Every structure is written in C-alpha cells, then in structure tokens.
C-alpha cells in the first residue's frame with residue numbers, strides 16, 4: 001500500500017536541514033497575538049508563510065478579518081487560505097493551523113532566547129512556537145516540497161487554512177469559516193479535515209485525538225484609589241484592591257483542583273462504564289506526567305484519574321494579575337487597579353453562557369461578602385467550545401495506517417485537555433470528519449518556558465503528514 005512512501009521518506013530525511021532552517025526563520029518572528037504592540041509581527045509572520053506557500057507553488061489568498069472586537073484601532077491578522085492541487089479525481093483535505101504564538105520573554109526563565117531556534121545535544125529544538133504551532137504548520141509545506149523534490153505525485157488536493165489569532169480565542173475566524181465553507185466559498189469542497197495542533201500523551205507513542213476541552217477565559221478587575229499608593233503612607237487607611245482580589249481568586253478552586261463555584265460540576269456529563277473501560281488501555285503513566293511537570297506535584301495518584309482530570313472534567317486555572325507588582329525586589333506599592341485572569345476548561349455538557357452567568361454571580365457574591373468600598377467588574381474575555389467526535393471514520397483509519405507505517409506502532413486514541421476553539425466550527429461548517437493528528441510530544445512545554453520540538457518529532461512528523469495524505473487517497477469512503 002502507498003508504494004511511493006519509501007521515496008518520500010528518504011527525501012524528507014535528505015531535506016531535513018532545509019526544513020529545520022524554515023522552522024528557524026518562522027520562530028524568529030515573535031508573532032504574539034495577545035500583545036497589541038506585537039500585531040505587526042503577527043502580520044509579518046503571515047507574509048512569511050505566504051511566501052513559503054507560494055515558493056512551493058500553492059495559490060494563496062490573505063483574507064482580512066477587520067478590526068479586533070473591543071479594539072477598533074487594531075486590525076486582526078489575515079487568515080491565509082492556500083490550495084495545492086485542483087484535480088477532480090483526487091480527494092481534497094482541508095488542514096488548519098495557526099501562525100501566532102503565546103507570549104515569551106527570556107526573563108520568564110528561558111534557558112535560551114525564545115525567538116531564536118536553539119538546538120541542543122539531544123536534538124531538542126527550543127523556541128516559542130516550535131511545537132505550537134509553527135512546526136506542524138510548516139510540516140504541511142515541507143510535505144509538499146519533499147514530494148516535488150522526490151518527483152512523487154501529490155496524492156490529494158490540499159486546502160490550507162492558517163490563522164493568526166488562535167492563542168487569543170480565534171477571534172473573527174468562526175464567521176469566516178461558516179461563510180467560506182458554503183458552495184462557492186474558498187473553503188468549500190473538502191472531503192475531510194485534519195488539524196495538527198496538539199501533542200502525544202507521552203514521548204514514544206503517537207496518538208490520534210478525537211476530543212478537546214473548551215476554554216472560557218475571564219478577567220476580574222478591582223479598583224479603588226485614583227493612583228498607585230505608598231504603603232507606608234496609605235497602608236491601613238486605604239482599602240486595597242489586591243487584598244480583595246486575592247480573596248476573590250482564592251474562592252474559585254481548591255488545592256485539589258475542585259472548582260468551588262456552585263453549579264459548575266452539576267453540568268458535567270456523568271462518566272459511563274464504557275468510557276471508564278477506555279482508560280486502562282492507554283499508554284500513559286504517572287512517570288510521563290512527572291516528566292512533563294518537571295516535578296511530582298500531581299493532584300491525583302493514579303493514571304486513569306489523571307487522564308480523566310485532563311480530558312473529561314473541567315478545571316479552573318488562575319493565570320495572573322495585571323497591574324500587580326511582579327518584579328524582583330521589595331517594592332512597597334499599593335496597586336490602584338488590578339485584574340485577575342482565570343479560565344475554566346470546559347467539557348460536555350457545560351453550556352458556555354450558563355457557565356458565564358454562574359461565574360459572574362459567584363465572583364460578585366464573594367466580593368459583596370467582603371464589604372469592601374472598592375469597585376468590582378467581571379468580564380468574559382473569550383470563550384471557545386469543547387468538542388468530542390467519533391474516531392470511527394476512514395479519516396482516522398488513514399491516519400492510523402500512516403502512524404503504523406512511519407512509527408511501526410498502532411496509535412492511541414486520545415482526547416486533549418487543551419482547546420482549539422475552531423475545531424467544532426470546521427466540523428459544523430463543512431459537515432466533514434475532523435481528525436487531530438499531533439506532531440509534538442508531552443514534554444514540549446507548549447505555552448511554557450523552554451518550549452521545544454524534538455528533531456525526531458518534526459522530521460518523522462513531516463513523514464506522518466505526507467503518509468496520512470497518501471492513505472486518505474486510498475481509503476474507501478464510509
């Protein structure tokens with residue numbers, strides 16, 4: 001089956017240095033979507049990607065999305081829609097990825113410059129965006145190029161949709177996809193959808209992913225004094241916003257990860273016996289968790305409960321406080337206005353709007369009990385839905401065969417604790433099966449300091465993406 005693959009694999013190995021250089025150039029562009037001052041870099045990254053796509057003969061359109069909601073002065077970065085191949089006798093695969101990244105500063109604790117791809121003696125390629133999601137996005141381009149260089153016919157028509165706001169909730173993309181997936185739209189005509197933007201459960205065994213948690217992200221702002229104050233002069237006589245905020249934040253979740261907001265857990269679908277039976281067969285251990293954590297500070301003691309906590313139950317994380325003193329030293333300031341940021345990862349059957357109302361009520365109730373003269377405001381910053389699909393589809397079968405061919409092992413079928421808000425939109429707008437096909441591993445530290453992609457995962461991942469397309473071309477439709 002798929003006899004051309006050996007030649008393709010050989011070519012990927014031959015071109016590996018070139019593909020790593022492409023990743024180096026991409027990582028060098030700090031395309032941080034959450035920071036308005038970095039928006040020109042996000043746009044620069046879209047232009048880089050456009051050039052790369054054109055260089056391999058894809059047709060590319062950059063679609064503007066208009067101003068960012070709530071920031072009329074700030075244009076959203078464009079969605080790139082590219083096409084390679086237009087053969088009516090071939091299947092069409094729609095792939096999605098994102099070219100924006102999470103914020104990163106060397107001073108956060110990185111061992112190397114976050115926007116300089118740094119390869120160590122173990123062939124780990126460190127850099128912001130290396131695994132999330134520049135490596136996988138470039139993987140599709142590299143797969144096309146290796147086919148050309150090896151003179152192997154590309155097995156499918158590839159439609160590529162790359163956005164620049166994923167790490168900020170995919171603003172503006174949903175409407176675009178719904179519009180363009182219709183007859184006559186630029187995203188119309190896909191047979192299946194594939195997204196490479198998540199991770200293996202461990203470091204050795206690839207997986208195919210059929211579920212994601214959603215994410216509702218909130219800000220709670222407490223303000224009082226007209227400006228920051230000297231704690232020696234005003235400590236004890238002014239009500240302090242930080243004092244109130246830490247109490248509000250402290251009321252949200254306990255040390256054991258139990259969400260303390262009444263009503264949230266009532267919305268969670270009960271775990272069925274059939275579901276419980278899936279967990280013991282999955283290749284994962286507490287040591288895998290400890291390795292990715294870099295410590296043994298797990299909440300749960302066993303693997304099944306840990307996986308359920310990641311995939312199957314909601315979690316609440318407190319991310320930071322804007323406006324608070326966070327530097328080194330001992331500054332004696334009383335901040336005048338502080339915004340706590342927290343998010344809830346959602347699962348079936350949590351309803352997003354209902355969750356917002358429950359969260360707002362809880363925060364307001366806790367604040368009211370403090371009897372503070374300060375002012376409170378709580379807002380939803382963005383929300384993305386959870387998604388669970390059926391892996392019993394030829395799209396997953398094709399990917400399973402590709403994993404076996406490249407890695408010599410059958411993949412695990414997993415869900416993911418993270419969120420890719422646009423996944424369900426692709427499913428609904430195209431009416432087609434969506435597969436998540438990860439490239440990176442559990443130790444990649446996406447969103448964290450020292451994010452990396454192992455050379456092996458990148459190069460074998462390029463083979464995997466190409467092999468998947470060959471098996472898609474061969475699969476019988478359901």
Ligand SMILES: NCC(=O)N[C@@H](Cc1c[nH]cn1)C(=O)O
Pocket residue numbers: 132133166167168169197198215217384418419420421446
């Ligand atoms: N690789 C996917 C990813 O990292 N997704 C983000 C999406 C998000 C949701 N809210 C803010 N960003 C994630 O945090 O899961």
Ligand SMILES: [Zn+2]
Pocket residue numbers: 098132133166197
């Ligand atoms: Zn991502």
Ligand SMILES: [Zn+2]
Pocket residue numbers: 102132167446447
């Ligand atoms: Zn991410």
